[in-house]
Amino acid sequence: FQHFQEFKNRIGAIGPSRDKWFADPAARDQICVNILHAADLSNPCRMFEMAHRWARLVLREFFAQGDLEVKCGLPVSPMCSRDTTLLAASQIGFINFVILPYFKVMGEVLPEVQMLVRQVEANLHRWQSLEKRRPAVFTTPGPEPSGSACEG
Template identity: 40%
Template structure:
């Protein structure tokens, strides 16, 4: 329906009542999925025994519920903790990956096979894909951003009509598309991308992509805004992007930094 969990809870929507204000949309998705699978012609799992089916159902429900954006901060902390506790293991694997030696090492594979780690990888990778639009080539990222803000604006109009608080990105009269995306990258996507890359070196490329896209959004903000940002405002935003670059510079991402400084 194009409305957030926060909105559904605020208006006491039937989904919020049904699921006690907890992951309303995600719980609904799970329920609808298994209602469909309950139909004979749709039941992909009909030939499985009860134990295997129960395991699969658990994985599906767990993964879908984890896409609730309210869990994002916890996921970032979980990956940061995973790296902190096993830094030597991950740094060794990272060195092997960078030097094109045999990767991944056996010790890393054994670690990833442990049940709790498998669950974490499964849920975080799905959530990572869910917020991946800033990691795509800019024309794709831009189109996704436009669609997302359009959906937010529609919710904002309804919030105004209902007299309830308007979400910070839901007022189309005040939201800047480029600035909203720089903020989304800086505060949401980049922390998770950096945490994941320390554990899964092959996803380091996403850090380069989001910084490149942040720079493009910066240029569009300056060029396309009717009231051109002041030099001070421009410097402040460039410094924010610069700090993101510094966090990834350790991996040799100097091209973007040099490009910014030029």
């Protein structure tokens, strides 16, 4: 997240004025980099039903990685253990520590992003409600990793 820190530093240096950002080619490039990164992180910004679906798909991918790490005798990476990772808790942490800070800073320069921040905040409340009612571990099994990945 080095580019995020650089983005925050530039906001501190030139302020949130859109005119200043678009007049400066380096600042404009920095906005583009951050928009691209925001697109990569944007699943929690969608309507809750879609955000929930994507969260499950992402965890399925993480769990496949964790299964492979176990099979290879490696330590399991954070969020990759199907035995300990909670769906709602994982999303609450991701939103609080990555998504909201990132999109709030983006919204300082691009006010249109505030709409996404409001959706993320609504989704956060839904995840918190789900966590209070049922902190179930996400246990949908993924495909077995092939043995060749650990060989050689």
